[in-house]
Amino acid sequence: MDISEIAKASGLPASTLRYYEEKGLIQSYGRSGLRRLFHADVLQRLALISLARSAGFSLEEILEMFTPQGPEINRKLLLIKADELDRKIRELTSMRDNLRHAAVCSAPSHFECPKFLRLLKVAGKNRFRPLNKLSKNKPTGKAQKT
Amino acid sequence: MDISEIAKASGLPASTLRYYEEKGLIQSYGRSGLRRLFHADVLQRLALISLARSAGFSLEEILEMFTPQGPEINRKLLLIKADELDRKIRELTSMRDNLRHAAVCSAPSHFECPKFLRLLKVAGKNRFRPLNKLSKNKPTGKAQKT
DNA sequence: ATACAAGTTCAAGTTGACTTTAAGTCAAGT
DNA sequence: ACTTGACTTAAAGTCAACTTGAACTTGTAT
Numbered sequence: 001m002d003i004s005e006i007a008k009a010s011g012l013p014a015s016t017l018r019y020y021e022e023k024g025l026i027q028s029y030g031r032s033g034l035r036r037l038f039h040a041d042v043l044q045r046l047a048l049i050s051l052a053r054s055a056g057f058s059l060e061e062i063l064e065m066f067t068p069q070g071p072e073i074n075r076k077l078l079l080i081k082a083d084e085l086d087r088k089i090r091e092l093t094s095m096r097d098n099l100r101h102a103a104v105c106s107a108p109s110h111f112e113c114p115k116f117l118r119l120l121k122v123a124g125k126n127r128f129r130p131l132n133k134l135s136k137n138k139p140t141g142k143a144q145k146t
Numbered sequence: 147m148d149i150s151e152i153a154k155a156s157g158l159p160a161s162t163l164r165y166y167e168e169k170g171l172i173q174s175y176g177r178s179g180l181r182r183l184f185h186a187d188v189l190q191r192l193a194l195i196s197l198a199r200s201a202g203f204s205l206e207e208i209l210e211m212f213t214p215q216g217p218e219i220n221r222k223l224l225l226i227k228a229d230e231l232d233r234k235i236r237e238l239t240s241m242r243d244n245l246r247h248a249a250v251c252s253a254p255s256h257f258e259c260p261k262f263l264r265l266l267k268v269a270g271k272n273r274f275r276p277l278n279k280l281s282k283n284k285p286t287g288k289a290q291k292t
Numbered sequence: 293a294t295a296c297a298a299g300t301t302c303a304a305g306t307t308g309a310c311t312t313t314a315a316g317t318c319a320a321g322t
Numbered sequence: 323a324c325t326t327g328a329c330t331t332a333a334a335g336t337c338a339a340c341t342t343g344a345a346c347t348t349g350t351a352t
Contacts, residue, residue: 085239
């Protein structure tokens with residue numbers, strides 16, 4: 001398969017695929033002339049990468065998880081990541097509850113609502129690092145702009 | 147309170163506070179000479195900002211949520227964000243389960259494990275945007291480097 | 293044979309959220 | 323008067339994850 005087929009099938013632009021290859025996240029098995037040739041199974045790998053990216057992992061972290069530098073280290077890493085996700089899930093859940101409450105709360109300012117302040121305080125206890133933005137408005141599956 | 151007090155109390159560097167003020171996320175009530183003067187309640191606001199950041203909101207989104215451009219629009223926005231969080235929580239939960247499974251799975255490659263592939267397939271159904279990185283190694287609460 | 297579409301490289305640009313740096317201001321202490 | 327230390331500004335730098343641009347190569351269609 002050539003790069004545009006992978007692009008179409010994965011929904012990722014060719015530029016991203018080249019970038020991923022450069023970073024070692026995917027491999028092409030050879031060239032036809034200059035053109036990269038891919039096995040179909042990179043699609044699975046790309047799905048996995050997308051999943052991990054969406055779960056908040058950086059490309060570097062994903063690469064770490066892919067490369068088995070001793071299988072035990074790897075398993076450990078996976079569990080550590082899972083625990084991180086647990087923390088993050090709790091944070092998001094609290095934030096979500098906060099938002100739902102704020103939307104119906106009648107206090108003139110949220111800072112005057114005891115419920116809100118209590119949640120704030122609880123949340124403040126763990127000084128966590130930001131994840132980053134949620135979806136905004138970018139279309140979900142543009143393949144390329146040909 | 148001057149900027150270093152806020153920095154100390156919030157755990158954020160002064161540069162970040164200036165940046166936030168510039169972006170309209172916090173306000174100083176005046177100056178003493180050149181120096182900004184803050185009311186103590188910016189600390190609450192900063193806690194809220196931290197919470198929201200950690201939940202994956204961009205500064206722009208947080209600003210939107212702060213500025214009441216008609217209270218109804220605002221409530222709606224909050225609910226929309228809450229729904230987004232619900233989606234994200236489901237994704238993270240699935241990823242976490244994936245990781246925990248992968249850590250104990252005995253299949254030679256995860257791509258040969260039916261359980262894993264099924265999860266992948268399910269996850270692939272929603273083409274989501276990335277959040278971003280989880281915590282990595284940066285220390286949690288450096289105030290400044292004075 | 294030649295044009296063209298679709299690939300290629302390498303470098304530079306973009307975005308968001310900050311941080312760093314250089315140069316300046318100013319109140320307080322000696 | 324002068325040094326110090328904490329602040330100030332504006333501009334530039336950083337980082338990840340891409341994207342874009344300019345110039346180049348190739349297999350296929352006319």
